[in-house]
Amino acid sequence: MPKDNPPVPAIFIDTGVQYAMEPYRGGFLVTDGHHNRVLQVRHNGLIKEVATFGNQVPTGLEVAKGKVFMTLAGPNPHRPEDGKVLALGRGSEPVEIASGASMLIDVERGPGGRLYALSQGQWDGVGEGTPAFPDTGRLVVVTHTxxxxxxxxxxGRPLVLDRPTSLEFVGHTAYFVSVVGVVYKIDNL
Known part of the structure; x- marks a missing residue:
């Protein structure tokens, strides 16, 4: 898909890194982290770029009640101020709704309609695409401010997560997968 639909301008990783996918209006949305864009793919194969970013690394997606939310990990070194949750509107520029956590990699609507994001933690600094240091991740909630x-x-202590990669809610329970493939749960949210 990315080789057949290259970004403009060209980026050195021609295959991109497709990070998240969500059903959306007769197809699905896909984040392409290395090409800094969000694609809409129709069931008939048509592909359209719906949002393009500078060096911001789009990661997680959530489609809830007709709204599209996404996370940005931000450029290396993935500082907390670069981790953002955005709302995407049809035909309009993405709007920042929250920021302040490093390496944001997923976003989900949780209990009570609250919006949660998953921070993988403090980047290990080894190289592009490498994960965070162990035990520096957090589950964060978007506040009204x-x-x-x-x-x-x-x-009253922040929950510490080991390099989480994806998040899903079932009722009042959050499930997340770590980079080593272990599934964890957080009850009573």
Whole structure:
């Protein structure tokens, strides 16, 4: 798909890195992290670029109640101020709705309609595409002031996650997968 639909201007990784996919209006949306764009793919094979970014690394997607949300990991070194949650509108520029967590890699609508994002943590600095340091990830919630607040345990301490890669909610339980393939759950959100 990316080789047949290259970004303009060209980027040195010609295959891109397709990170997330969500059903959307007769097809699906795909984030392409290395080409810094979001694509809409129709069931008939038509592909259209719906959002393009500078060096921002689009990652996670969520389509909920007709709205599209996405995360940006930001450029290396993936500083917290570069991690953003955006809302995508049809025919309009993406709108930032929250920021403040490093290496944001997923976004999901959770209990009570609240929007959560997944921070993989502090980037390990080894090279492009390498994961965060172990045990630096967080589950964060979008606040009405546009900040990202860590979810805390019953003692008020931020939950520490080991390099999470994707997030899904079932009822009041969050499930996440770590970079080593282990599935974890967080109850009673």
């Amino acid at each position: 546009g900040s990202l607040t860590p979810v805390v345990d019953n003692r």
